[in-house]
Structure formats: C-alpha cells, structure tokens
Amino acid sequence: MIDIAPTIATASSRSYSWFDLAKRHRVLLASIFVLIFPFVMPFTALAVNILIYGLYALGFNLLFGYLGLLSFGHAALFGTGAYLCGIAIVHFGLPWYAAIAIGVLSALAMATLIGSLAIRTRGIYFAMVTMALAQCVYYIFYQAVDWTGGENGLRGINVRAIDLFGFHFDFINPLVRYYVVASFVILAFFVLSRILASPFGAVIEAVRENEARARASGYNVVATRLITFILSGGFCGLAGSLAALHLSIVPIESLHYETSGMAVMMALLGGMGTFFGPFVGAAVFLLLENLVSLWTVHWQLFVGAVFVVCVLFFPEGIWGTILKRIKP
Amino acid sequence: MTATAASPIILRTTGVSKMFGKFVALNNISAEFERGVITSIIGPNGAGKSTYFNLLSGAFRPTTGKVEFEGHDVTNVAQHRFAHLGIAKSFQITNIFPHLTVHENVRVGLQAFVSRYDIWRPRSTVPGLAERADELLALVGLKDRRARRARDLAHGEQRALEIGMALAADPRLLLLDEPTAGMSPEETRVMMDLIVRLASERTVILVEHKMKLVMGISRRVLVLHHGELLAQGTPAEVRQNEQVKRVYLGQREH
Ligand SMILES: Nc1ncnc2c1ncn2[C@@H]1O[C@H](COP(=O)(O)OP(=O)(O)O)[C@@H](O)[C@H]1O
Numbered sequence: 001m002i003d004i005a006p007t008i009a010t011a012s013s014r015s016y017s018w019f020d021l022a023k024r025h026r027v028l029l030a031s032i033f034v035l036i037f038p039f040v041m042p043f044t045a046l047a048v049n050i051l052i053y054g055l056y057a058l059g060f061n062l063l064f065g066y067l068g069l070l071s072f073g074h075a076a077l078f079g080t081g082a083y084l085c086g087i088a089i090v091h092f093g094l095p096w097y098a099a100i101a102i103g104v105l106s107a108l109a110m111a112t113l114i115g116s117l118a119i120r121t122r123g124i125y126f127a128m129v130t131m132a133l134a135q136c137v138y139y140i141f142y143q144a145v146d147w148t149g150g151e152n153g154l155r156g157i158n159v160r161a162i163d164l165f166g167f168h169f170d171f172i173n174p175l176v177r178y179y180v181v182a183s184f185v186i187l188a189f190f191v192l193s194r195i196l197a198s199p200f201g202a203v204i205e206a207v208r209e210n211e212a213r214a215r216a217s218g219y220n221v222v223a224t225r226l227i228t229f230i231l232s233g234g235f236c237g238l239a240g241s242l243a244a245l246h247l248s249i250v251p252i253e254s255l256h257y258e259t260s261g262m263a264v265m266m267a268l269l270g271g272m273g274t275f276f277g278p279f280v281g282a283a284v285f286l287l288l289e290n291l292v293s294l295w296t297v298h299w300q301l302f303v304g305a306v307f308v309v310c311v312l313f314f315p316e317g318i319w320g321t322i323l324k325r326i327k328p
Numbered sequence: 329m330t331a332t333a334a335s336p337i338i339l340r341t342t343g344v345s346k347m348f349g350k351f352v353a354l355n356n357i358s359a360e361f362e363r364g365v366i367t368s369i370i371g372p373n374g375a376g377k378s379t380y381f382n383l384l385s386g387a388f389r390p391t392t393g394k395v396e397f398e399g400h401d402v403t404n405v406a407q408h409r410f411a412h413l414g415i416a417k418s419f420q421i422t423n424i425f426p427h428l429t430v431h432e433n434v435r436v437g438l439q440a441f442v443s444r445y446d447i448w449r450p451r452s453t454v455p456g457l458a459e460r461a462d463e464l465l466a467l468v469g470l471k472d473r474r475a476r477r478a479r480d481l482a483h484g485e486q487r488a489l490e491i492g493m494a495l496a497a498d499p500r501l502l503l504l505d506e507p508t509a510g511m512s513p514e515e516t517r518v519m520m521d522l523i524v525r526l527a528s529e530r531t532v533i534l535v536e537h538k539m540k541l542v543m544g545i546s547r548r549v550l551v552l553h554h555g556e557l558l559a560q561g562t563p564a565e566v567r568q569n570e571q572v573k574r575v576y577l578g579q580r581e582h
C-alpha cells in the first residue's frame with residue numbers, strides 16, 4: 001500500500017513533463033503541422049483558405065479566448081487589412097511586402113480607433129458596440145467606390161511572383177502560394193506565443209481571471225483591454241492582407257458581420273483560449289463548408305448543426321476537448 | 329515629501345458621503361487614521377463598513393467629500409493607481425485569480441510594479457519575482473501550496489493568499505475587509521496573528537463586524553451604524569460608549 005503513492009506520483013510527473021514539453025514547443029509543433037497540412041487536404045486552395053481563416057481566428061482568440069472579451073466587429077479589422085493591402089497594390093503599385101505591411105498597420109490603426117471607442121463597455125454591450133462600429137466601416141468602404149470597387153469588391157490584385165533574397169517564387173503555383181502564406185502564419189504563431197509567455201501575457205490572464213483583483217493589484221484594466229484589442233487586430237489584419245493576395249480580389253463580404261461571426265464560430269468550434277484551437281475550428285468550418293456544399297446547397301444548416309452540437313456537448317471546443325483528454 | 333511621509337496621519341477622510349441612488353449608504357464621515365497602528369472599523373451588517381472601505385481603497389468615488397493619503401488628495405485617483413501609491417487591500421469576498429497557481433497569483437501581484445506592458449520577453453526572465461513570491465507565500469503560510477490552483481485551496485487559505493497578493497505591493501497602508509469572514513475559530517486565530525505580525529511593519533485598517541475580535545489589537549476603533557460615524561476612540565472608550573452598547577446590545581457573541 002505504502003509503495004503505491006510514490007509510483008503514481010512519479011508516473012504522473014513524468015507524463016506531465018511530456019505534456020509540458022509539447023506545450024513549450026507549441027510553435028514548433030504547430031509549424032510542423034502547417035508544413036505537412038496541404039498533403040492531407042483535398043485541394044491546396046482550401047488549405048490556403050484554412051491557413052488564412054485560421055490566422056484570423058487566432059487573432060480573434062487572443063481577445064476572446066485569452067482576455068475574455070467578445071467582439072462582434074472583427075470583420076472590420078480583417079477587412080481593413082484586406083482592402084488596404086489591395087489598395088496599396090492596385091492604386092499605388094506597391095510591392096507585395098509593402099502592401100502586407102500597410103494592411104497590418106492599417107488594421108492596427110483601425111483596431112486602435114474601434115478599440116478606443118468600445119473598450120469601456122463590457123459583455124453584450126462591447127459586442128454590440130464593436131458590431132455597430134464595424135457596420136460603419138462596412139458602409140464607408142462600400143461607399144468609397146473609386147477606391148474599393150464598392151459592392152463589386154476590389155479587383156485586380158495581381159501578384160504573380162514573389163522575389164525574395166535572390167529567390168524567385170511563382171505565386172500562381174498553389175503549393176508555392178501555400179508555403180508563402182504558411183511562413184507568415186508560422187511567424188504569427190511565434191509572435192503570439194511570445195505575447196502569451198510575456199509579462200503582458202500574464203496581465204491578460206489576470207484580467208480575464210478577475211478584473212477587480214487585477215485593478216487592485218495595480219493593473220490598468222482598460223489599457224490592457226485596448227492593447228490586447230490592437231494586438232488582436234494586427235493578426236487579423238495580416239490574415240486579411242494574405243486573403244487579398246490569395247484571392248486577387250477583396251469582396252465586400254470581408255467586412256460583413258458574417259465574417260465577424262465566423263471568427264466567433266471558429267474559435268468556439270476549435271476551443272477558445274487554446275493556442276491551436278482556432279486553427280482546428282477554421283479547418284472544420286471550411287472543410288464542412290466545402291465538402292457539404294458539394295451535395296447540398298443547405299450546407300449552412302449542416303455547419304450550424306455541427307456548431308450547436310459542439311457548443312452543447314463540447315463546450316471546450318474540439319481542440320480544447322482533445323487537450324483535456326490527453327492531458328495527464 | 330519627507331515631512332508628509334513622517335506625518336502621524338496616513339489617511340484622512342473629510343466629510344465623505346456615498347449615495348446609491350437616493351439611498352444614503354454613508355453620511356458625512358470625517359476621520360483620521362494614524363500611521364503605524366491598527367485601526368478597526370466596526371459596526372453591524374449593513375452599517376456601511378464596506379462602502380467606507382471602498383472609498384478608502386479607491387474602488388468607489390465618494391458622492392461628496394475628500395480622501396487624502398499622506399497629504400495628497402486621492403479622491404479622484406483611479407483604482408489601479410492605489411497599489412502604486414502604497415495602498416493595498418483584500419476584499420470582503422475573496423478575490424483571487426482562481427485558475428492560476430498560488431505562486432502565479434502572487435507573482436502577478438509583484439509583476440505590476442516591475443513590468444506591465446512588455447509583450448516580448450519571457451515572463452520568467454523578469455528578475456527576482458519568483459523568489460519574492462515564494463517569500464511572501466512563506467510569510468502567509470502557503471509555502472507548501474505554491475503549485476496548487478488557487479481555486480482548489482480551502483477558504484481560509486484563499487483568504488491568506490489574498491493577503492499575500494496585497495503584500496506584493498509592499499504597501500505602507502494595508503486595508504482588510506473582514507479578513508476572517510467565514511473562517512473557523514482556528515483559522516481566525518491564525519489570521520489574527522498574521523495581521524498583528526504584518527502591522528508591526530505597516531499601517532493596517534481593519535473592517536470587522538465582530539467587535540470582540542479587534543478590540544485587543546486595535547489602537548483606535550471607529551463604529552459605523554446606518555451610514556453614520558457613531559463613535560470613535562480607543563477600544564476602552566468605544567466599549568463604554570452608551571450608543572455603541574445599544575447597537576451591539578443582545579449580540580452576545582460579539
Ligand atoms: N453597490 C450598491 N448599490 C446599492 N446599495 C448598496 C451597494 N453597496 C452597498 N449598498 C447598501 O449600503 C448599505 C451598506 O452596505 P455595506 O457597506 O456593504 O455594509 P457593511 O459592510 O457594513 O455590512 C447596505 O444597506 C447595502 O445594501
């Protein structure tokens with residue numbers, strides 16, 4: 001009898017360190033997955049889409065999952081990134097990398113604007129205010145036809161080749177395109193992981209856990225929320241920029257509230273507050289959309305049903321549930 | 329600056345009132361709190377003690393009146409600034425970070441004074457915090473609980489943890505709202521001992537509704553009743569006060 005306890009303790013501490021090791025190298029593991037991902041997908045364009053929307057959901061999840069703030073206006077950040085990246089190419093003839101930088105920077109600026117206006121509200125009010133502001137952004141881009149193409153979307157974002165460090169990449173080739181996008185996604189994994197592990201990451205946790213205590217401990221909760229909102233916007237702006245390059249067009253739907261809702265669904269489906277969950281959510285969402293729409297036009301009904309089942313029976317999301325099961 | 333820091337009065341409220349809508353929770357309270365001693369605020373439930381406590385700790389702004397800390401007007405200072413001024417508190421209802429470990433709870437408390445907006449360095453590289461957190465855990469008697477999740481602690485341990493978190497601010501003024509609420513007699517004794525020990529190095533303001541508990545350790549006592557300052561003075565003076573006797577009459581266990 002006496003021997004049992006130490007044995008169990010050793011076993012569990014050993015398996016704990018296995019889980020811990022995987023967690024410590026989550027960027028590496030996620031990157032490896034992303035690198036082999038296109039070979040398990042039915043077609044490469046879908047894999048690119050999953051990367052882009054996975055990145056979008058990842059940025060959204062920083063705010064929603066890690067800080068606990070539900071935004072219903074993240075389409076404005078994704079769309080601003082997409083449009084400004086596209087405008088930089090179509091109207092100013094800038095190279096792709098400058099266009100991406102402009103897309104990200106303008107999403108950061110948009111996040112600063114929307115965030116400053118919305119951040120003092122909370123809960124359902126925050127969701128409503130962000131949604132209303134995102135609708136304003138939709139309307140502005142919709143009206144600025146000369147710049148954005150209005151309801152036809154912004155067309156003609158033609159990036160045929162990517163020249164980097166003396167290398168020439170054919171951006172028309174789907175697999176090459178995939179790996180170009182994947183390198184940005186891996187960079188985003190790395191940056192997100194740094195943020196989560198940083199002192200500010202600890203502040204995000206503290207505010208999510210208990211706002212009153214965080215405030216009493218000396219943290220400015222409003223500033224923390226705003227900075228997190230802006231950081232979240234940066235990731236979403238990068239996703240939008242990559243979407244613009246990938247599709248060669250920015251549809252006005254990028255700014256639609258359905259795009260905002262998509263981030264919520266993907267994060268919940270995959271598992272909010274988990275590192276890789278939003279990606280899983282995006283993959284499941286887009287796979288269902290693509291596969292189910294092959295045999296029925298009512299695919300949204302199907303995706304909706306899966307979503308409801310998930311929320312009811314796996315409230316931690318698909319990835320969150322898997323993590324819980326394998327966690328020693 | 330040195331003159332105010334050495335001043336015997338650490339905290340002062342001048343005519344503070346707090347209304348919730350039309351309800352007057354606190355009416356025109358003027359009081360001074362002496363540096364380096366324990367002052368207790370007592371009164372029956374609903375007297376307005378927590379409301380007053382929240383004014384002192386910056387959680388509420390008074391409807392009228394002024395709060396001064398070390399000679400500076402802090403009436404309109406944001407709550408999160410209080411910890412940086414040197415005022416820390418524990419709440420009446422336990423307020424911790426439930427899903428973080430006990431150690432991380434205190435470490436985060438310490439981090440607020442070193443690094444708040446660094447998004448790049450690993451948090452483990454902020455020097456000294458982990459060690460200091462362990463020292464504070466030892467001080468409040470939670471050393472062997474450091475790796476537990478805070479929400480898995482016993483109630484009394486959570487209260488001790490919250491005091492550990494308040495100490496992370498290394499406050500000159502420690503505000504405690506019913507720190508023994510819901511505790512067993514044994515836990516209460518341990519907590520009161522801890523408070524006395526802490527008070528040897530800093531000013532403590534203690535809110536309590538059990539009169540008996542604080543009489544032995546307080547230099548001064550304020551009695552609130554229906555939002556009014558009913559009496560104040562040394563424990564002996566307060567005990568002799570006729571109005572106080574009437575308020576506590578029949579509450580034998582106090
Ligand atoms: N946020 C609030 N809104 C409305 N009434 C409140 C609020 N906080 C406290 N009160 C009321 O103020 C009175 C004093 O409450 P409180 O300060 O918590 O008393 P105590 O801590 O002495 O038990 C009570 O009648 C309580 O109902």
Ligand SMILES: [Mg+2]
Binds near residue numbers: 377378379420
């Ligand atoms: Mg109270």
